[in-house]
Amino acid sequence: MATLELIDIAKRFTKKVWGVKKMDLKVEDKEFIVLLGPSGCGKTTTMRMVAGLEEVTRGTILLDGKDITDIPPRDRGISMVFQNYAIWPHMTVYENIAFSLKLKKMSAAEIKERVEETAAMVKIGELLKRLPGQLSGGQQQRVALARALAVRPKLFLMDEPLSNLDAKLRVTMRTELKAIHQQTNATSIFVTHDQSEAMSMADRIVIMKDGEIVQIGTPDDVYFRSANMFVAGFIGTPPSNFFNVECEYTKENISLKHSHFTLEIDSMKFQELGKYRGKEIVLGVRPEDLLIVPESKAVFTAEVLVVEPQGSHQVVAINLKEIIVKMVVSAETKVKPGDKIGLGFNIKRIHFFDSKTENRIVFKGGV
Amino acid sequence: MNNAIKRQLKRSAKRSSLYIVLAGIAFIIIFPIFFLFSFSFMSDYETYSEWPKPLIPSFKANFMIDKNSEGYHLLIFNKSEDKYMPFGPLVFTNSQEDIDNLRKFIKLQSNSKITSQKIMEYLKIVDSKSRVEFSIKKDLLANYILFFQVVNGAPKAVLNSLMVAGATILISLTIGGMGGYAFARYFFKGKNILKLSVLFVRMFPAVSLAIPMVIILAKMGLYDQPLGLSLVYSVGQISMSIWITASVFMAIPVSLEEAAMIFGTTRAGAFLHVTLPLALPGLAASAMYSFIGSWNEVIAAVVLTQFNPTFPVVVYKALVGSQGQINLITAGSVAQALPAIIFTLIIRKYIIQMWGGVKV
Structure with missing residues (x-):
């Protein structure tokens, strides 16, 4: 597994618009980090920079001590769950999960074993032959999860993965995600704007505002020792x-x-x-x-x-x-x-x- | 209560009048096309000797052979007169030559095939019973076959047309597809103006550009060549391809490509593995649109070809040069129009989407 270090990274979109102004963060091995903040605070941009989908304007990203700042996404050893799932509609569930394994030139038997194992973990074992269009939102979510888990990534990124689910399913998936994390122990970064989601899942929460970190701390830290009025007003229902x-x-x-x-x-x-x-x-x-x-x-x-x-x-x-x-x-x-x-x-x-x-x-x- | 009925009446009156107007417009548009089709299946006799014209061409012709002291007479049933009318040579004998001529006449005038033996048999029956009535199934495609047989260079023109269309599709889809992808995926200054301005090339009528086009193509050595014509068509078709493919690519979420890149492909690989398979129906529609544009075009083709005309030019010339034989010309016209009509029906969904995303 892996540690991730963000050193002074920043992202500038246009002359005046900064996605992320300045960010220093060290993620420990096996840690579940949640990036939390209101929309437009730069949390998704940060994650996309870690994934390699967005170039950094300044700074260095270290994964396991290795500089991955300019490495293409496929060579970073990461996987990601997208907000809209982004599972490929023209492939069956099996093909979706096996896609990256095939590109890694694994043998057919190995792929089959890995896919079935992963599918069982997220409880979609019986759906492998279906096309994504025949699945419900929750099932699609699980396929996206299985696809990301199958690669055995060093770093597991999740970009608001639960925001498209209905309220009840969201709470169930929350628990399952946490259980999966305990099982796989993959270093994970989870982006959300839902503070109760963050509180319930995170080892540490990174609260962001306007492209900067406001506070990093355990759920207890941010709740009982809020660093400033923004955090105190953002965390908790109802807020302070x-x-x-x-x-x-x-x-x-x-x-x-x-x-x-x-x-x-x-x-x-x-x-x-x-x-x-x-x-x-x-x-x-x-x-x-x-x-x-x-x-x-x-x-x-x-x-x-x-x-x-x-x-x-x-x-x-x-x-x-x-x-x-x-x-x-x-x-x-x-x-x-x-x-x-x-x-x-x-x-x-x-x-x-x-x-x-x-x-x-x-x-x-x-x- | 009374008011409610009144309102309902008013509404249905409004509805009805709207539908009547729409039906009228549809009739004005559809009827000539329908008549074109109908004519293309008619024999010469139906075309010129029957009035009013039937809406639907007949599938068989009814004949009668009669006999008097001078010899045999052939009569055909005329639907507008509702009786048998003289058809062909007034009198004929049972000599081999006469029968052969009769057979040819029947085939040419009524698109019906009959063998000489059959005629002989009928004549024998006439000898014993004094008259015989018989009907022959009409060969519906006779006009089409005849058109390609008699019109000079028609089969070769179809081949030319297909070559021009193929090259146009190839050029416009590669360049237009790349342009469309760029418009769908990237943000840059002046994007909307640029996207609109690619349509400017379509503003100029081909005739106004005819002379420069001829000169340039002649200098390039492409005058009267299918490739030259396809270059000219591509100019207009590329802009349409850009618009169609841009809307196709826009409908495919970027995150699908991003996911592919994270799970092991390069940028090009993501396009190949994910975007292309998903865009294929849309790209096919764009190709068909290019096909229609190139297949139907006649003005530039008249100007830019001489010995290698495309099919619409041949049809056009046959129409202009013909004296009568309308049913034959309509067969050529239908042969020209049919592929375009079929393709239009297939791609109509994409054309509507292109102009504002209304789903059918």
């Missing part, structure tokens, strides 16, 4: 709530003043906020870290705007004049639109961001 607060610093505590509430926190735990004395900072709170509490203990009270039951939990939206705050509460909690509820924060899990740079304010004492 942000409050612009003014920071007033006294010896005993810090009071954070928002137009609706004042939150007092222990100045010892949040010493680093000292330099923001008298300035505005952004308080970030995950929906599940907003708590419904008795009004006597509440930091503030507000009126419920909408309740969205989700089965296992409910999403409650609260209207705070200029913003809508969303919180997640248990399914048993009884709230209805128009109710006045008292709200508190889970202080251990609140985040602070610099309002100018939008970057996370890191505290030595944890969080």
